[in-house]
Amino acid sequence: xxxxxxxxxxxxxxxxxxxxxxxxxxxxxxxxxxxxxxxxxxxxxxxxxxxxxxxxxxxxxxxxxxxxxxxxxxxxxxxxxxxxxxxxxxxxxxxxxxxxxxxxxxxxxxxxxxxxxxxxxxxxxxxxxxxxxxxxxxxxxxxxxxxxxxxxxxxxxxxxxxxxxxxxxxxxxxxxxxxxxxxxxxxxxxxxxxxxx
Amino acid sequence: xxxxxxxxxxxxxxxxxxxxxxxxxxxxxxxxxxxxxxxxxxxxxxxxxxxxxxxxxxxxxxxxxxxxxxxxxxxxxxxxxxxxxxxxxxxxxxxxxxxxxxxxxxxxxxxxxxxxxxxxxxxxxxxxxxxxxxxxxxxxxxxxxxxxxxxxxxxxxxxxxxxxxxxxxxxxxxxxxxxxxxxxxxxxxxxxxxxxxxxxxxxxxxxxxxxxxxxxxxxxxxxxxxxxxxxxxxxxxxxxxxxxxxxxxxxxxxxxxxxxx
Numbered sequence: 001x002x003x004x005x006x007x008x009x010x011x012x013x014x015x016x017x018x019x020x021x022x023x024x025x026x027x028x029x030x031x032x033x034x035x036x037x038x039x040x041x042x043x044x045x046x047x048x049x050x051x052x053x054x055x056x057x058x059x060x061x062x063x064x065x066x067x068x069x070x071x072x073x074x075x076x077x078x079x080x081x082x083x084x085x086x087x088x089x090x091x092x093x094x095x096x097x098x099x100x101x102x103x104x105x106x107x108x109x110x111x112x113x114x115x116x117x118x119x120x121x122x123x124x125x126x127x128x129x130x131x132x133x134x135x136x137x138x139x140x141x142x143x144x145x146x147x148x149x150x151x152x153x154x155x156x157x158x159x160x161x162x163x164x165x166x167x168x169x170x171x172x173x174x175x176x177x178x179x180x181x182x183x184x185x186x187x188x189x190x191x192x193x194x195x196x197x
Numbered sequence: 198x199x200x201x202x203x204x205x206x207x208x209x210x211x212x213x214x215x216x217x218x219x220x221x222x223x224x225x226x227x228x229x230x231x232x233x234x235x236x237x238x239x240x241x242x243x244x245x246x247x248x249x250x251x252x253x254x255x256x257x258x259x260x261x262x263x264x265x266x267x268x269x270x271x272x273x274x275x276x277x278x279x280x281x282x283x284x285x286x287x288x289x290x291x292x293x294x295x296x297x298x299x300x301x302x303x304x305x306x307x308x309x310x311x312x313x314x315x316x317x318x319x320x321x322x323x324x325x326x327x328x329x330x331x332x333x334x335x336x337x338x339x340x341x342x343x344x345x346x347x348x349x350x351x352x353x354x355x356x357x358x359x360x361x362x363x364x365x366x367x368x369x370x371x372x373x374x375x376x377x378x379x380x381x382x383x384x385x386x387x388x389x390x391x392x393x394x395x396x397x398x399x400x401x402x403x404x405x406x407x408x409x410x411x412x413x414x415x416x417x418x419x420x421x422x423x424x425x426x427x428x429x430x431x432x433x434x435x436x437x438x439x440x441x442x443x444x445x446x447x448x449x450x451x452x453x454x455x456x457x458x
Contacts, residue, residue, distance in 0.1 A: 012339045016324040019335035020212070026413040030424050040429060045401070046338040048408035049287075053334045055394040056286040067301050068277040071308040075273065078312035128205060150317065 009132065010141040014039045015046045024050050087147045090140045091117045105137050107191060112182035115173075116149065123149040125175040127195040199223065200259065204323040214326055218251045225252055230268060237275050240282065250279055250329035254322055261315045273311065280304055280333065287337060303340050310336075395451040396444075403444035405430060406437055416441070 014036050021028050029047050033040050094102060103113040115121050116134070126149060128142075135145040173181075179192050199222055204212045214222070225233055225248070233256065239247045253276045260269035284300040293299065314322040324332040396407050409426045410416075417427045417434035427434040 011342070012336065013321070015335035015339050016321060016332055017206075019331040020324050020327040029412060033424060033429060042339060042342060044405055044409065044429060045342070046335050047412065048396070048404055049334050049338050050331055051408060051411070052393055052397045053287065053330065055390055055397070056283075064281070067281050067304055068274050070301060071277045071304040072270070072273060074305040075308040075312050078309045079315050147313075 009036070010143045011039050011042050013141075013143060015042060018043060018046060019050065087151045088144070089117075090135075090138045090145055090148055102137055106133060107188055109183050109188070112178060112184065115178050115182065119149060119151065120172055121149070121175050121178045122172045127175065127192075129195045130175075130192065133195075199226075200255070200262075202323040202326060203320045212323055212327060214251065215328070218249060218326065221249055221252045222255055225256065230265075234268065234271050234275075237272060240275075240278060250276065250333075251326050253279075254325045254329065257311070258314065258322060273308075277304060277308070280307060283330070283333065284337070287334075288341075299341070299344060302344055303337055306340055307333075307336065391452060391455070392448065395448050395455070398451055399444050399447060403440045403447070406440040407444045407448070410441065 014032070018024075018028070018032050024047055029043065032043050036043065091099070099113065099117075100110060103110045106113070116126075123146065131146055131149070132142045135142040138145060176196075179189055184192070199219065202212045202214065206212060225236070228236070236246055236248050237253055237256070241247065253272055257269060257272040257276060260266075260272060281300065281304060284303060288296045288300050288303075290296045310321060314320065324335075393411075396404055396411075399407065406426060409429065414424065414426050414429070416437045417425050425434075426437050430437065
C-alpha cells in the first residue's frame with residue numbers, strides 16, 4: 001500500500017498502530033515517518049511520550065469521583081445519540097458531475113457508488129482498503145467514512161423523485177453481492193475482489 | 198473461548214494480544230463475576246493481584262455485548278479512575294496551565310471512543326487490549342495536539358525565529374560537557390532513566406531534538422537518503438544544534454538539582 005493510499009488514515013489511527021508495535025526504536029519510527037509523512041510531527045511527539053511515559057509514576061495520585069461521573073455522563077449521551085447526529089455524509093457536497101467523476105476515479109460504476117452512498121451495503125463487508133481509497137478521494141478520514149457507512153441505511157436527503165409507492169429504506173446487501181450486481185466489467189470486478197480483507 | 202481482535206495490520210493479518218494478556222484473560226474467565234470486579238478495583242500497579250488494564254477493556258466490551266449493564270458501568274468507572282491516575286501524572290497541574298480541564302476532556306473523549314466501540318463503529322479499542330498504556334499515551338498525544346495549550350510548542354516547525362540567534366559560548370560549553378563528558382554514562386540504565394525523566398521537563402521543541410537524538414537519529418547528513426532530525430523537524434541543522442545545546446544546559450541543571458536533593 002502506498003503512502004498516498006494511507007493518507008486518509010486519521011492521526012489517531014496511525015498513532016495507535018504505532019503505539020502497539022513491539023518496539024519503538026529508530027527503525028520503527030523511521031518506517032512510520034516514511035509511510036505517514038503527513039503525521040510526522042504527531043509520530044515524533046508520540047515516540048517521545050512513549051519513551052518518557054515509562055518513567056512516570058501514577059501510583060500516588062488521588063482521583064476524584066467527579067471526573068469519572070462526567071465521563072460516564074458523556075458515555076451515556078453519546079451511546080444514546082441517534083447515529084445520524086454523530087456522522088456527516090461525506091457525499092453530501094458532491095454534485096452529479098463530481099459524483100460521476102468520483103465513480104470514475106474509483107473505477108467503479110455509478111450504481112455501486114450510489115449503493116455505497118445510500119448505505120445499502122453492510123459496512124462490515126466492505127474491504128478496509130476500499131474504504132481508505134474512497135476516503136482519500138472524498139477528502140475525508142477513513143474513520144469518518146466508516147462512521148457514515150456503518151450508520152443505519154436511510155434515504156439520503158437532497159434526493160427528489162416521484163413515485164407511486166411509498167419510498168422505503170433498501171435492505172442492506174453484502175459487498176460481494178453488491179459488486180456482482182452493479183454492472184461492473186470483469187476487470188473492475190477482479191480489481192475489487194483483490195481488495196477483500 | 199476468547200473473542201479475537203478485529204483490527205487488521207497493514208499486511209492484512211489480524212492484531213493479536215500478547216501471550217501474557219491472553220493468559221490473564223483465560224485466568225479471569227474462570228473467576229466469578231463479583232470476584233473479578235473486586236480484582237479489577239485494585240488501582241495501584243504495585244499491588245499484588247493488579248489486573249492489567251488490557252483485561253479491563255476486554256471484559257468491559259464483553260459486558261456490553263452480553264448486556265450486563267451493571268457490570269459494564271462498574272468496569273467503566275474503574276477504568277476511568279486508572280486513566281485519571283495516569284493523566285494526573287502525565288498532565289500534572291504544575292506542568293500545564295488548565296491541566297485539570299484538559300485531563301477531563303481527554304477522559305470524556307475516551308468515554309466517547311468507548312461509546313462508539315459499543316455501537317460497533319470503529320473497533321479502535323482493540324489496540325487497548327494489546328498494550329493499554331502505550332495506546333493510551335498515543336490517544337493522549339493525539340488529543341493534546343488538538344486541545345492542549347499551544348504555548349507548549351515554543352517554536353513552530355519550519356520557523357527559526359528564536360533559534361536564529363547565535364547561541365552563547367557558555368551554553369555551547371555546557372552542552373558539550375554534558376554530552377561529551379562521559380559518553381558511557383548513557384549506557385547506564387539508571388542514568389538513562391533519570392535523563393528520560395528529566396527530558397519530560399523540557400519545552401516541546403527541545404524535547405523533540407533530545408528524544409530523537411536518544412533514539413539514534415543524527416542531526417544532519419549530506420546523504421539525502423538518511424532521515425535526520427533536521428529533515429524530520431523540517432528545520433535548519435543549526436536550529437537543531439541550538440535546541441540541543443539549550444536542552445543539554447537545562448538537563449544538566451535539572452539533574453544536578455535532583456542529585457543535590
